[in-house]
Amino acid sequence: MKKVAVVYWSQTGNTEAMANAIANAAGTEAVDVDTFDPSTVGDYDAFAFGCPAMGNEELDPDFEETWNACVPLFGSKPVALFGSYDWGTGEWMETWQQSAEAAGVNVAGTVIANLEPDAEALDKLNALGKELASD
Numbered sequence: 001m002k003k004v005a006v007v008y009w010s011q012t013g014n015t016e017a018m019a020n021a022i023a024n025a026a027g028t029e030a031v032d033v034d035t036f037d038p039s040t041v042g043d044y045d046a047f048a049f050g051c052p053a054m055g056n057e058e059l060d061p062d063f064e065e066t067w068n069a070c071v072p073l074f075g076s077k078p079v080a081l082f083g084s085y086d087w088g089t090g091e092w093m094e095t096w097q098q099s100a101e102a103a104g105v106n107v108a109g110t111v112i113a114n115l116e117p118d119a120e121a122l123d124k125l126n127a128l129g130k131e132l133a134s135d
Contacts, residue, residue: 003112004023010084047080051064054092
């Protein structure tokens with residue numbers, strides 16, 4: 001079983017619920033972005049990073065700071081992206097995925113949820129967590 005880091009930022013608890021679903025499926029615990037140290041990226045085999053859409057369909061600035069510090073350290077390790085949104089169409093996730101891939105991140109998959117994750121989103125998060133942890 002691979003060692004997976006599930007790192008998230010959540011304002012309302014919806015993205016935290018998503019993080020916990022991935023973490024449970026991957027056999028680990030989710031950690032708030034404020035407690036994740038980018039220098040530990042080398043200690044993990046796979047990652048899931050989650051942030052809700054903020055402002056004008058963008059990442060939270062504090063989350064983005066940690067994310068940007070991790071990007072050059074991922075190498076070819078798989079990285080899943082996830083988060084919730086309340087308005088729009090989920091454009092922030094498309095933009096995030098495209099910029100991650102342009103920076104060389106191996107994006108293993110994405111999951112978004114409108115507000116609280118529903119059963120379909122939870123199923124996708126579960127599958128993604130299992131995929132990240134599988135040998």
